[in-house]
Amino acid sequence: LLIALDWGTSSLRAWLLDATGAIAATRSAALGIMHISDARFEAAFLEVCGDWIEAHAGIRVIASGMVGSRQGWHEAPYVACPAAIEDLIGALLRFTTRDRTEIAIVPGVVLRTVVPDVMRGEETQVFGALSAEFDGVLVLPGTHSKWVRVRRGRIESFVTFMTGELFSVLREHSILGRLMEVGRFDEEAFLRGVDAGVAPGGIAAKLFAVRTLGLFAEVAASGLDSYLSGLLIGDELAEGRRRFAFEAGLPPALVGEPVLMDRYRRAFARLGVTVATADTASAVRGLWRIAVAAQLV
Amino acid sequence: LLIALDWGTSSLRAWLLDATGAIAATRSAALGIMHISDARFEAAFLEVCGDWIEAHAGIRVIASGMVGSRQGWHEAPYVACPAAIEDLIGALLRFTTRDRTEIAIVPGVVLRTVVPDVMRGEETQVFGALSAEFDGVLVLPGTHSKWVRVRRGRIESFVTFMTGELFSVLREHSILGRLMEVGRFDEEAFLRGVDAGVAPGGIAAKLFAVRTLGLFAEVAASGLDSYLSGLLIGDELAEGRRRFAFEAGLPPALVGEPVLMDRYRRAFARLGVTVATADTASAVRGLWRIAVAAQLV
Numbered sequence: 001l002l003i004a005l006d007w008g009t010s011s012l013r014a015w016l017l018d019a020t021g022a023i024a025a026t027r028s029a030a031l032g033i034m035h036i037s038d039a040r041f042e043a044a045f046l047e048v049c050g051d052w053i054e055a056h057a058g059i060r061v062i063a064s065g066m067v068g069s070r071q072g073w074h075e076a077p078y079v080a081c082p083a084a085i086e087d088l089i090g091a092l093l094r095f096t097t098r099d100r101t102e103i104a105i106v107p108g109v110v111l112r113t114v115v116p117d118v119m120r121g122e123e124t125q126v127f128g129a130l131s132a133e134f135d136g137v138l139v140l141p142g143t144h145s146k147w148v149r150v151r152r153g154r155i156e157s158f159v160t161f162m163t164g165e166l167f168s169v170l171r172e173h174s175i176l177g178r179l180m181e182v183g184r185f186d187e188e189a190f191l192r193g194v195d196a197g198v199a200p201g202g203i204a205a206k207l208f209a210v211r212t213l214g215l216f217a218e219v220a221a222s223g224l225d226s227y228l229s230g231l232l233i234g235d236e237l238a239e240g241r242r243r244f245a246f247e248a249g250l251p252p253a254l255v256g257e258p259v260l261m262d263r264y265r266r267a268f269a270r271l272g273v274t275v276a277t278a279d280t281a282s283a284v285r286g287l288w289r290i291a292v293a294a295q296l297v
Numbered sequence: 298l299l300i301a302l303d304w305g306t307s308s309l310r311a312w313l314l315d316a317t318g319a320i321a322a323t324r325s326a327a328l329g330i331m332h333i334s335d336a337r338f339e340a341a342f343l344e345v346c347g348d349w350i351e352a353h354a355g356i357r358v359i360a361s362g363m364v365g366s367r368q369g370w371h372e373a374p375y376v377a378c379p380a381a382i383e384d385l386i387g388a389l390l391r392f393t394t395r396d397r398t399e400i401a402i403v404p405g406v407v408l409r410t411v412v413p414d415v416m417r418g419e420e421t422q423v424f425g426a427l428s429a430e431f432d433g434v435l436v437l438p439g440t441h442s443k444w445v446r447v448r449r450g451r452i453e454s455f456v457t458f459m460t461g462e463l464f465s466v467l468r469e470h471s472i473l474g475r476l477m478e479v480g481r482f483d484e485e486a487f488l489r490g491v492d493a494g495v496a497p498g499g500i501a502a503k504l505f506a507v508r509t510l511g512l513f514a515e516v517a518a519s520g521l522d523s524y525l526s527g528l529l530i531g532d533e534l535a536e537g538r539r540r541f542a543f544e545a546g547l548p549p550a551l552v553g554e555p556v557l558m559d560r561y562r563r564a565f566a567r568l569g570v571t572v573a574t575a576d577t578a579s580a581v582r583g584l585w586r587i588a589v590a591a592q593l594v
Contacts, residue, residue, distance in 0.1 A: 009472075070512070071475075115493065115506040116513050144472075144505060160505040162471070169470045174462050175306075175441075178368075196412065202499055202536040204529070208441060208457040209412040215367070216413050232501070239499040 001059050002297050003049055004287035007067035008121055009034050009143065013283070014048050019297070021288040025052070033066045033073075041073035042097055053101055060296045062287050064106035065121035068093060078110035078118060082154040085127050089294045106290060109155055117160050121283070122146045126155060128286025129255045129278040136250040139240070139275070141233075141260040143168075147240045147252075159243060161236045164260075167229055176207065176228060179214035183222025187266070190230040192219070194267045197234020206231060233267045241271070255282050298356050299594050300346055301584035304364035305418055306331050306440065310580070311345050316594070318585040322349070330363045330370075338370035339394055350398055357593045359584050361403035362418035365390060375407035375415060379451040382424050386591045403587060406452055414457050418580070419443045423452060425583025426552045426575040433547040436537070436572070438530075438557040440465075444537045456540060458533045461557075464526055473504065473525060476511035480519025484563070487527035489516070491564045494531020503528060530564045538568070552579050 002021075006013040010032035016025040031044045045061075046053070053059060068076030076093035091107040108120035122140050126148055129138060138148045143164040149156045171177045196206055210228045213219040219227050244250065252268070253276040254261045261277050268275045291297050299318075303310040307329035313322040328341045343350070350356060365373030373390035388404040405417035419437050423445055426435060435445045440461040446453045468474045493503055507525045510516040516524050541547065549565070550573040551558045558574050565572045588594050 116509040116515070117505065118509055118512065159502050161501045162504045163501060165471050166501065166504075169466045173466045173470045174459070201539070202532055204458045204460060204463065204500060204532055205456050205536050205540075207459045207463075208414065212413040212415055215415065218413070235499055235501055239502050242498070243502075 001056050002288065002291050003052055003059055003061040004284050004291070005045075005049075005061065005063035005067070006065055006121065006124075006283040006287070007063050007072075008032055008065040012044065012048060015284045015287075016052050017284070017288060017297075021285075021292070023284065033069070033071055041067070045073075045097070046099075053099070059101070060291070061101060061103040062106065062291045062294075062296060063103060064124035064283070064287060064290075068105040068108060069120055072105075074105060076105040076107045076120075078108045079123075081109060081111045081158070082151075082156045083109045083123065084154045085290065085293060088123060088127070088290060092290075092294060104291075104294065104296060106287070109158070111157055117158065119146055119148075119158060119160070122148065122158075123155060124286035124290065125255055125282040126150065126286070127289055128282035128284065129253070134253070137240075137244045137252045138278075139252050139254050139264065141254065141256045141264050145236060147244060149244060159240070161239070163232045163236045167232050170207070170210075170228065171225055176210040176224075179211060179221055180224045181221040183220075183225070185263075186220070186223035186226035189219050189223030190226040190263070190266065191270055193227040193230025193232075194234035194237075194270045195230075197231040197236075198238040198271060203232070203235045206235075229263065230267065233263060234270075237264075237267055237271060252276075253278060256280065298353050299585065299588050300349055300356055300358040301581050301588070302342075302346075302358065302360035302364070303362055303418065303421075303580040303584070304360050304369075305329055305362040309341065309345060312581045312584075313349050314581070314585060314594075318582075318589070320581065330366070330368055338364070342370075342394070343396075350396070356398070357588070358398060358400040359403065359588045359591075359593060360400060361421040361580070361584060361587075365402040365405060366417055369402075371402060373402040373404045373417075375405045376420075378406060378408045378455070379448075379453045380406045380420065381451045382587065382590060385420060385424070385587060389587075389591060401588075401591065401593060403584070406455070408454055414455065416443055416445075416455060416457070419445065419455075420452060421583035421587065422552055422579040423447065423583070424586055425579035425581070426550070431550070434537075434541045434549045435552050435575075436549050436561065437552045438561050439553060442533060444541060446541060456537070458536070460529045460533045464529055467504070467507075467525065468522055473507040473521075476508060476518055477521045478518040480517075480522070482560075483517070483520035483523040486516050486520030487523040487560070487563065488567055490524040490527025490529075491531035491534075491567045492527075494528040494533075495535040495568060500529070500532045503532075526560065527564065530560060531567075534561075534564055534568060549573075550575060553577065 002017045012031040093105040145161040148158040255278040299314045309328040311324045390402040437443045442458040445455040552575040
């Protein structure tokens, strides 16, 4: 038996796994690390998983995500690229709660180039999504999208795009949100945005179009958020293609939430690229795989 | 005598000009159009300029900026590129207030390419800053930076960069602001950001460095906002250079506020480009020039 936690910036997802790794129960709470003050991590954990702990004496816990960051429960180290699953296991941060539950936090991964880049949580999704023979680029869309180059079962390099967070802050806090009406996903506006995003030139000079296309009614107010979404995803894809050259025989594969994966799949298709999509259980499968290899179960 | 208004998104600046165009009095208020509801423009105007109106019966008023936008007092049209000062004068929006003051709002300028681009207020600064023989690129840093190609006294084309607004929303509302401590301008961090911004590749994959450089203490917390500023300005300069090829004999000239112009001057110098700087009175000089040519005085 194992409790697996995907504990990120905005939410905590918890699974109770049986001896075969099958999911016995799932819980989710808006108790991401940004919503928790320093001393409250244990209380938040017990709020979500306390009855599992009581029901199964001695059950082990494994966690990944921002819970291991400096703003998290306990700071876990970063493992350097290239990083294999064994490297993660060797650097698990283990501690015991006041009620003697043993917890292991999966380390993050750091890539040191001109500037460092880091991930926390995505490394676990990567190892949950990987088939043994996968050689290529995994794309994990999200607040901070990660493009991860995997070779021979190791995370060789990666890059972070702030696509999701740019979308939120621009929509909620910039003038671009002013003309927007909340609408359904507008595929035509989205694809027009993708086309603009992949066209040559930087994003800073393209963003203002979200306002002007609205001003001149070239895109309906209800489609402007889809246009912005397409613009930012298109920009990400163009830059990702430049960095990872996936047209040269490296098939990109998507890992993440269905709604986001669907948008990325449409954008990739616009570039003529067919992508594989992993299922959405990569986090829990990665946690299980690490726990087994680390002999926590 | 003339009242000249530079009425933008966040503030209203007003000048009382004598018969020679010299500044007799200056006022400024945080009464930008974002702070004013529909019916309150006339009241805001009178709050700032009411005593000038009373003291000088029949005085004319000229205004430029977002006051002429759809969210402003009265919507002024857009003049298409290429736009000469005569085109602006021909499209002045004239109206009379309830107390019979005659007001003229300078039109904006639109460039129609694949997507439209617009300016309101900057066209007036351009014509205030221009010497008759100027042929080149004017750079107006700000919330929405404008790069304006001027030839034979006309605005031939331009492009908008959302540099200033990106800086604010990322600093105030994204994870990048989390590690920042408000500090003085840090030139070393700024120039490191400029170098990263002008390097190949899009900005979306470079922004996360503002967090990681802080996490690994490669840039002090007090320098992270300077780094972000340099990164965004560097990105703008690289894209502006690509679009306007100013190394090919087109000298860029800066028009704007001293603090921002100083940052841009340092960033241009980092690229080996020496820029001219206009004085900061281009708005009021442009308003005067347009008013004279339109025979408002």
